[in-house]
Amino acid sequence: MNGETTLRVWRGEGGEGRLVDYTVAVEEGEVVLDVLHRLQATAAPDLAVRWNCKAGKCGSCSVEINGRPRLACMTRMNLFAPGETVTVTPMRTFPVIRDLVCDVSANYRKAREIPSFTPDPATRPGEFRMSQADVQRQQEFRKCIECFLCNNVCHVIRDHEDNTAHFSGPRYLMRVAELEMHPYDTADRRKIAQEEFGLGYCNITKCCTEVCPENIQITDNALIPLKERVADRRYDPLVWLGRRIGLRPASQDTPIPPGVRQDGRAAAPRTGEPRRKPGPDTT
CATH class of the missing domain: 1.10.1060.10 (Alpha-helical ferredoxin)
Known part of the structure; x- marks a missing residue:
């Protein structure tokens, strides 16, 4: 996806703000975070956007893109049709600090x-x-x-x-x-x-x-x-x-015998395989 795209970005502080349209260049293989960085470098140097690793491993760049919660660094621009307006807004559940940055x-x-x-x-x-x-x-x-x-x-x-x-x-x-x-x-x-x-x-x-x-x-x-x-x-x-009939799990006031958990179940052994808790496939 080469050329230009219209990036519609939420701008404002706290609960007050509006969507602003920007025309930004896009190059082959770029993700939304790349385009946001180009927007910062050209038309909106005061744009606030949180990011860190740019590899999908820090969770910092969470936003909503065309209404869907996504990581900006893992959302490729070629997902969108040529000429499609890409709307980037902050996560709507958390208080907005500024622009795309939320208080989590x-x-x-x-x-x-x-x-x-x-x-x-x-x-x-x-x-x-x-x-x-x-x-x-x-x-x-x-x-x-x-x-x-x-x-x-x-x-x-x-x-x-x-x-x-x-x-x-x-x-x-x-x-x-x-x-x-x-x-x-x-x-x-x-x-x-x-x-x-x-x-x-x-x-x-x-x-x-x-x-x-x-x-x-x-x-x-x-x-x-x-x-x-x-x-x-x-x-x-x-x-x-x-x-x-009066049977209760052991409490903090009741001495717990060795090898028994606080809820009354057998504790895992000290050596060998532990007593497994049931996983998702069991009850």
Whole structure:
């Protein structure tokens, strides 16, 4: 795609702004971020756009291009028809600081509320053993580059601003799921997933999965399995019966026997293969 294109860019600060049209040269093989940089160098030197790696690995250049949340550095200009106007706007879910730059700090505040990885203190370094299936599951979730496109399209955050304090969004629900599925994590995170991170708000529309630039199956491999674990804890008839007759999981006030997790399940052994937590393909 050589020649010129009309780039329609959101300009303004805070909630005030407007779309401005620019005619910008385009060369073969360029991406939207290249054209934005040329626009900065020629007609709009004060244009604010966040970027870092230009390789689709930092998540900084998240914007909406023709209404679809994308990474500007991974969206090629040849996706658009010759003469088509390319509209670039900031992510609409987050407060706009200036032009294409949004304030995503609320996501990081929510991230700090997640309890960190909690292994059995009796397991010493070098004694952790994981099956390849568990390793692959963790690696999928850790591919996240925190572009926050998933949180941007989540209707719970987008349409209900008052939920942001109670709902972490798919990005950090996935983090909770990652820790809950880790075979050596001893914490029971099902209660906080529901009560502190708002898992119940999610209605698994899969919009978060559709926009993920790393192709992480957020809904199928993280959110649905996490919902299943919460449902088992709340609605399993055996658990209900145990509560009725006075059986409860061990609490902080009750000494926990060696080899037993805080939720009453057997802890992973110190050597050999750990006791696997059920993954996305099991309940």
